[in-house]
Amino acid sequence: MRKLLVLVVCLAALAGNAEARRSNANDVKLRIYTNWPDPLTFLGCLNCAPTDPLSIWNPMSRYGWTNPKGVWNQPSLRHLTYRQLVCDVQLISPPPMVFDQYWGFYYRLSVDAAPGNSICAVQMSRRGCAVVRALCGEKPAGGASTPRWTGVVPRPR
Secondary structure (H helix, E strand, O other): OHHHHHHHHHHHHHHHHHHHHHHOHHHOOOEEEEOOOOOOEEEEEOOOOOOOOOEOOOOOOOOOOOOOOOHHHOEOHHHOEHHHHHHOOOOOOOOOEEEOOOOOEEEEOOOOOOOOOEOOOOOOOHHHHHHHHHHHOOOOOOOOOHHHHHOOOOOOO
């Protein structure tokens, strides 16, 4: 009985630690997905280090924003690239979505401020929107640190 009690206490401590880690903005990895061509197609990590092979800030990465042969420059829906889904106002297809590693929805990655769930909506992150607009304008934006991207309240879809 004593061993069972110790096991339960240890599991509870680990679960509490995992839950605390989940809410810690410094540990959150924001991942970008789209539903085209397949549901939840991975497009890269938004707040990973520029040296991370999954980072959109890594120009040599398959997921690098500036990589001319990367996923962002590949055709998606109706001959649009994934970059166009972020940088242009969407009438054809919704822009990519940003989730954390626990599948908590953060926002849609789009410069369009009209939808309430866009990174550029009034109630969302101004700094995050400025970085996305700089990316779309081909200005050097540099990698954004985690707190810049997690400073918005996740909204349900």
